[in-house]
Amino acid sequence: MTKTLTDPVGELAGVGPARQKALVELGINTVADLLTYYPFRYDDLQVKDINEIADQEKVTLKGTVASEPVLVRFGRKKNRLNFRLLIDHDVYMVTFFNQPYLMKQIETGQALAVYGKWDAKRSSITGMKIINPNNAEEAFGSIYPASKSIKQGTIQKLVKQAYEAYQDSIVDVVPEPLIAKYRLLPRQQMIHDMHFPISQEASAAARRSATYEEFLMFQMQMQVLKRSDHDTDGIAIHYDNERLKAFIKTLPFELTHAQKRVVNEICLDLKSPKHMNRLLQGDVGSGKTIVAAIVMYAAITAGYQTALMAPTEILAEQHANNLARVFADTPVNVALLTGSTKPAARKTLLAALAAGEINLLIGTHALIQDGVDYANLGLVITDEQHRFGVNQRAAFRQKGGQPDALAMTATPIPRTLAITAYGEMDVSEIDELPAGRQPIQTTWVRSNQADNALVFVRKQLVAGSQVYVVTPLIEESETLDVKNAEALSENLQTYFAPDYTVGLLHGRMKPEEKEAVMADFKAGKIQLLVSTTVIEVGVDVKNATVMMIYDADRFGLAQLHQLRGRVGRGQKASYCILVADPKNQQGIERMQIMTETTNGFVLAQKDLELRGSGEVLGVKQSGMPSFKVGDPIADLNVLQVAQQDAHAIVATPKWDQQPENQALAHYLKGKLAAVGTLD
Incomplete structure (x- = not known):
């Protein structure tokens, strides 16, 4: 075979x-x-001269076994193996822990190489493994x-x-002209030298080739998806411009220039017969939701249904309430579908949806499940786009006849990274805040000053405002010295009793429990809400003026910025208090920049520089790919070159039939079939 x-x-x-x-x-x-x-x-694993190594350095030493190995057992399943090694007329002690089977490999008078950690004070080495120093492929482990x-x-x-x-x-998947142009290694040699390099130079050359290959393959997927979207006949949504203008006039505020610009960009896409796949980026509080409402109304005037998908039930419910108010004086019928929707209500809702009676369906992942059938779906919007991957973006396309897709995110992503995470999408940006948004004053205090901060919090409560207090963990942890939400809420309840009520919100609560707590906070029954980052995305309580974040150095800048954006949503001056004792210079820098700027794009760029792309976007729960070799920040120039090359290949007529692209086309077909994105 x-x-x-x-x-x-x-x-x-x-x-x-x-x-x-x-x-x-x-x-x-x-x-x-x-x-x-x-x-x-x-x-x-190359043998080092004993005079050139530093204390605690991992090294390989080669010598002659000068004593019989002695095995000492202590405790359950614990043991220590000792012997002496003669190197250049001096004798050194070697110790292996919990590797008793090595006894058979050690004989007096035999030449031996040991890899381990050097202890300069004791002139001894704690062994990790015995190696064969004569095998070039074992020079690097x-x-x-x-x-x-x-x-x-x-x-x-x-x-x-x-x-x-x-x-x-193993065959080359990068086309031969590009291998020659960038002097890349053939793929067989690249894979060999990634795993078994004989020198640092061989390892570096393999990594360079592997980085380019990985970026090119990813960018090819993005470009093929983008071309497929643009070539796909989408829906030409001929909306009623007069009704749309009349609706915009009923809004209780004037749109910003940025909002008007992106509404025009999206409406142009709606009218086009080509399939829309657009990302709408806007900082916290920039007014993305009203843009979404306007473009959904446009689609509805043309007789189409629209859907809005949010990552959490709290956010989905909030969108449903807000949009029901926005559309109160219009014929738009808004419905909410989440995992908590009761079976009987769900059955009625799905029947109304299939019959075309619901114009706008809001919900969580429930919107893309089997059995959710739309009569005439024209526009799909995903909120907090970084929570959904390429596959989920694709799943919505299968609903109805290629509905136009708009994704929204309040996690500002620098252009450099948008190339990577959303390479298959067109990008619109809302780069100004609505008039009247209060700037949020941010201060950073050490934990020993937290009590002073609580005095300030009490003043805000006395003035009738409400307060968020955020902490990273739910319960006590032996390993992390952090304030946990349960203990903190008890302490604060004691501190503020009997004048104020403290509520608790965390990820392990049932959806109905979370909803009850949020409802009480919105209604003012709870004045101070202690929470994990459940409240990070989209929650809107206009009376909340203080965001106090304990152990703030444990959050990324983008996350801190999201949390800060939960206040300053009303007319009152608002404040963010960061409580943190950062352990290193990077942590100090992150706290300082939070106090210096409220611009999400500046913070996102800084977060990238300080932490790298994976942590910034939270790879596992995002559309951001987890690269095996390449780093989109450190290797940004390679990423951009790979994008240009991929664009040029896909722009060539019948590129996948060119002889030099056969292996690449075959590879991509397998990749895209695996993620269920293209046939």
């Missing part, structure tokens, strides 16, 4: 059902996944991300086995 890289990893010797399950948990389903499961670092279910050594052995068995099946 012909070997191919798409073979399941279970085809390899020694991979039974349990091991295969452990590999799948690491994202390794096929041999190709295993071969591109690259090391995140290398141990330099590849270290892989492992898990409790599968050990480092097992991954190393499987990678070696897979490479030896499948190396002849």
Whole structure:
């Protein structure tokens, strides 16, 4: 049978059902996944001169075994193996912990190389492994991300086995002209040198080639999706311009120039017969929701249904309440569908939706489930776009006849990263705040000054305002010294009793419990709300004027900015108090910049510089891809070159039929089929 890289990893010797399950948990389903499961670092196993090494440095020492190995057992399953190593007329002690099986490999008078941590004071080494220094491929030890279910050594052995068995099946996927242009390694050599480099130079060359390949493959997916969207016949939504203008005039405020600009951009897309796939970026409080309301109304005047998907039930319900008010004097019929919708109500709602009686459906992921059928869906809006991946964006396209898609996010993403996360979308930005928005004064205090801050909080409560207090964790943690929400709410209730009521909101509460607490806070029955970041996105209580964040250095800048945006939504002056004792210069810088600017785009760029892309966007819950090798920030120039190259390839007529692009087209077809995005 012909070997191919798409073979399941279970085809390899020694991979039974349990091991295969452990590999799948690491994202390794096929041999190709295993071969591109690259090391995140290398141990330099080349033998060093003992006079050139620093204390606590990890090194390889080579010498002659000068004493019999002695094994001492202590405690349950614990042991220590000691022997002496003669190096250049001096004798050094070697200790291995919990590796008793090494006894068989150690004989007096034998030449031996030990890799471990050097202790300069004791002139000894704590061994990690015994290595063969004469094997060039072992000069650098590849270290892989492992898990409790599968050990480092097992991954190393499987990678070696897979490479030896499948190396002849590895073909170049980057087109030959680009390999020559950028002097990249052939793919077979690149994969070999990523796992088994014989020098730092070989490792660097392989990483350079792998970074470009990874970025090009991602950008190709984005460009193919974008072209597919633009080439797909979408819906030409011929809305009633007079009714739309009349609706905008009924709004109790004047739109900003930025809002007018993006409304025009989106309405142009609606009219076009091409499929719209647009991202609307706007800072906290910039008025994205009203833009969404206007463009949904436009689609509704043309006889189409619209849908708005939010990441949480709290946010979905808030949108439903707000939009019901906005559309109160219009014939728009607004409905809400979430996981909490009761079966009988759900059945009635779905029947009305299928009959075309509902113009605007708001909800969570429930909107894209099987059984939710629309009569005439024309426009889909996803709010807090960074919470939804490419696959979920695609799932909505399958509902109805290719409805136009608008995504919104209040997490400002610098243009550099928007290229990466949303490469298949057109981008609109609302870059000004509505008139009358109060600037929020931000201060940073150390935890020993928190009591003074609470005196200020009491003054705000006396003045009739409400307060948010945010903390990172729900319960006590042995490992993290953080204020947890439960203990903090009890302490604050004691502090402010009997004058004020303290509420508690966290992620482990049932949806109905969360809703009850939020309803009481909005109604003013709760004056001070202690919360984890459940309230981060979109919650709107105009009477709240203080956001106090404990252990603020444990949040990213974008997250802090989102939290800060929960206040300053009414007419009163508002405040954000950061309580933090940062442990390093980076933490101090993050607290300082929060006090210096309220511009989300400035903060997002700074967050990128300080923390890198993965943490900023929260890779696991975002549309942002988790790259194996490339770093979109450190390697931004490579990312941009890869985007230009991908654009040029896809713009070529019948690019996928050109001989040099055959392997690339085949690779992409497999990738896109796997994510269920294209046929």
